[in-house]
Amino acid sequence: MLISDLFEETYFAIRANKFRSGLTILGIVIGIGSVIAMISIGQGAAGSIETRIQSMGSNLLTVSPGFQRGAAAGPVSAGRGSAQTLTLEDADSITNEISSVRAVAPELSRRYQIVAKGENTNTQVMGTTASYLDVRNVEIDQGSFITEQNISSLSKVAVLGPTVRDDLFATGTNPVGETIRINGMNFKVIGVTKSKGGTGFGSQDEMIFIPITTAQKFLSGASYVSTINVQVESSQLMTQAKNEITNLLLQRHNITTPEMADFSVLSQEDILQSASSITNTMTILLASIAGISLIVGGIGIMNMMMTTVTERTREIGLRKAIGAKRLDISLQFLAEAVMLTFLGGAFGIMLGAGLACGITFFTSTATKVSLFSIILAFSVAAGIGIAFGYWPAQKAAKLNPIEALRYE
Amino acid sequence: MIEVRNITKVYKTGDVETRVLKGISFSIEKGEFVAIIGPSGSGKSTLMHILGCLDTPTSGQYFFEGKDVSKLSDDELADIRKKKIGFVFQSFNLLPRATVLRNVELPLIYANTSKQKREELAKDVLLSAGLEERHFNHLSNQLSGGEMQRVAIARALVNDPTVIFADEPTGNLDSKTGEIVLRTFQGLNKQGKTIILITHEKYIAEHAKRIIFLKDGEVVEDIPAQRAKIIGQIKE
Numbered sequence: 001m002l003i004s005d006l007f008e009e010t011y012f013a014i015r016a017n018k019f020r021s022g023l024t025i026l027g028i029v030i031g032i033g034s035v036i037a038m039i040s041i042g043q044g045a046a047g048s049i050e051t052r053i054q055s056m057g058s059n060l061l062t063v064s065p066g067f068q069r070g071a072a073a074g075p076v077s078a079g080r081g082s083a084q085t086l087t088l089e090d091a092d093s094i095t096n097e098i099s100s101v102r103a104v105a106p107e108l109s110r111r112y113q114i115v116a117k118g119e120n121t122n123t124q125v126m127g128t129t130a131s132y133l134d135v136r137n138v139e140i141d142q143g144s145f146i147t148e149q150n151i152s153s154l155s156k157v158a159v160l161g162p163t164v165r166d167d168l169f170a171t172g173t174n175p176v177g178e179t180i181r182i183n184g185m186n187f188k189v190i191g192v193t194k195s196k197g198g199t200g201f202g203s204q205d206e207m208i209f210i211p212i213t214t215a216q217k218f219l220s221g222a223s224y225v226s227t228i229n230v231q232v233e234s235s236q237l238m239t240q241a242k243n244e245i246t247n248l249l250l251q252r253h254n255i256t257t258p259e260m261a262d263f264s265v266l267s268q269e270d271i272l273q274s275a276s277s278i279t280n281t282m283t284i285l286l287a288s289i290a291g292i293s294l295i296v297g298g299i300g301i302m303n304m305m306m307t308t309v310t311e312r313t314r315e316i317g318l319r320k321a322i323g324a325k326r327l328d329i330s331l332q333f334l335a336e337a338v339m340l341t342f343l344g345g346a347f348g349i350m351l352g353a354g355l356a357c358g359i360t361f362f363t364s365t366a367t368k369v370s371l372f373s374i375i376l377a378f379s380v381a382a383g384i385g386i387a388f389g390y391w392p393a394q395k396a397a398k399l400n401p402i403e404a405l406r407y408e
Numbered sequence: 409m410i411e412v413r414n415i416t417k418v419y420k421t422g423d424v425e426t427r428v429l430k431g432i433s434f435s436i437e438k439g440e441f442v443a444i445i446g447p448s449g450s451g452k453s454t455l456m457h458i459l460g461c462l463d464t465p466t467s468g469q470y471f472f473e474g475k476d477v478s479k480l481s482d483d484e485l486a487d488i489r490k491k492k493i494g495f496v497f498q499s500f501n502l503l504p505r506a507t508v509l510r511n512v513e514l515p516l517i518y519a520n521t522s523k524q525k526r527e528e529l530a531k532d533v534l535l536s537a538g539l540e541e542r543h544f545n546h547l548s549n550q551l552s553g554g555e556m557q558r559v560a561i562a563r564a565l566v567n568d569p570t571v572i573f574a575d576e577p578t579g580n581l582d583s584k585t586g587e588i589v590l591r592t593f594q595g596l597n598k599q600g601k602t603i604i605l606i607t608h609e610k611y612i613a614e615h616a617k618r619i620i621f622l623k624d625g626e627v628v629e630d631i632p633a634q635r636a637k638i639i640g641q642i643k644e
């Protein structure tokens with residue numbers, strides 16, 4: 001049997017049972033559609049998390065304090081990040097001694113109550129240096145950022161995040177030159193950063209930036225820093241820089257075994273990896289729930305094919321009598337099943353893409369219909385057609401022509 | 409061309425054995441028009457299935473064009489049916505939702521004939537089976553019984569078989585259309601086709617040139633149709 005004839009026969013057979021074929025296909029349409037929609041939601045979420053993390057700054061390494069160890073710490077561990085072992089000197093030595101580093105921005109942050117002109121709020125106050133702008137990809141909207149001059153002279157100046165500006169002053173006003181009170185001390189507002197989007201813990205829009213020296217001297221009264229942000233020259237040098245920083249700090253902190261380090265160096269990639277493992281798990285979970293409906297759809301196909309084979313027993317008998325071999329018959333019914341699932345797959349992709357667009361439109365959740373999910377859907381559809389069409393096709397092929405011709 | 413030697417067919421249902429054919433031997437030459445006649449239960453359908461390569465005998469040998477086909481597999485038999493044999497059934501067995509042309513083309517589809525050639529051949533045989541050209545694109549379930557049987561005959565002819573089996577071809581037709589169909593077979597026989605007609609009615613068998621009488625799975629008589637007529641007249 002020629003391939004073109006096989007298609008033609010299949011087309012005639014499906015057209016002869018339009019309504020029943022349509023209902024059966026619906027099961028596959030819904031199955032494939034939900035798989036596509038779920039995967040697109042998962043991948044959309046992964047994509048937006050990725051861009052969010054990358055917006056933190058490019059080629060970024062974060063040095064955070066680790067456990068407080070040794071005799072000074074006593075028997076009770078205060079937990080990771082509790083150590084107050086990183087200092088401004090550590091940050092300076094990273095700048096001076098490691099060539100693959102472009103810029104270093106140490107930070108020291110804590111929440112304080114802020115008062116301005118009768119309004120007040122509670123937010124994160126971050127002491128940092130001028131290079132923070134470059135390292136963390138922050139842009140200035142109004143006024144200017146903290147300068148080296150401010151740092152060496154311990155100036156009481158503050159740069160506001162746009163949300164803080166809106167909370168303390170009226171939305172969209174220019175607060176440059178105004179005075180705010182942090183922890184009872186007057187600070188002069190010298191600038192406002194551009195909005196980066198994002199809300200909640202750690203959003204740069206909700207921060208107030210002050211010179212790190214000022215923060216150490218007047219607010220915390222201590223000499224440690226809470227994090228050191230390091231920008232590396234290029235992405236190829238990330239691993240090298242990470243190792244060099246680790247070695248340098250181990251040496252500076254007099255620690256001989258790397259396992260005992262009282263700090264940790266985390267690259268953006270590490271953060272990305274853990275974030276994407278979360279979204280991957282979510283995608284797999286969603287897709288497998290949708291996959292169940294696909295299996296149900298496949299059983300629908302098998303059910304229809306079984307009915308078709310029984311209904312067309314006489315026709316199968318005749319086809320065999322005029323010379324059709326087993327393979328001819330089984331191919332014909334298999335092709336019918338695969339054609340049904342393919343049609344279902346095609347409509348399902350449209351439905352899924354439509355659902356994804358709808359979700360983006362109504363809930364503003366990012367979605368992404370990828371070529372991968374379309375190829376996956378099509379091969380799953382074909383696979384289901386073959387898997388669930390095989391048994392009915394075999395049943396048809398094995399019919400005895402004499403009995404099939406007598407069948408009423 | 410067709411030769412059977414002592415063939416038997418035994419059906420088993422559970423522990424019960426039914427001997428349908430009990431050692432049948434005869435041969436049929438190219439160009440013959442043979443009627444196999446017998447009452448129901450005589451084994452004529454079973455014999456036709458074996459002769460038509462739809463089934464194999466339990467024992468004995470069947471030579472089709474000199475080749476022993478009694479031990480062939482399903483697919484090997486299908487190959488012989490495809491190339492050498494045409495069937496005409498009592499209930500026509502046309503595909504109801506396909507056009508007349510497509511029904512006739514069906515055997516050629518399994519023989520991998522090109523679409524163009526198929527249409528050509530199908531039109532030729534339809535005309536020689538006596539179907540008018542205006543019916544060619546009708547659906548087969550829109551035709552009358554006589555027309556349907558002509559389509560079925562055309563389908564049996566389209567792959568230019570060496571032998572045509574007709575199983576009660578007039579059983580579902582009125583006597584007038586039945587007569588026309590039988591004339592068609594006689595015409596085909598004149599053109600050199602070998603025809604084997606299976607029936608239980610004597611007057612139908614008399615359209616053939618030779619009659620094989622079957623009873624209880626055995627050949628009881630094998631005579632020219634001319635003599636059968638005379639014997640019949642004497643008996644009456």
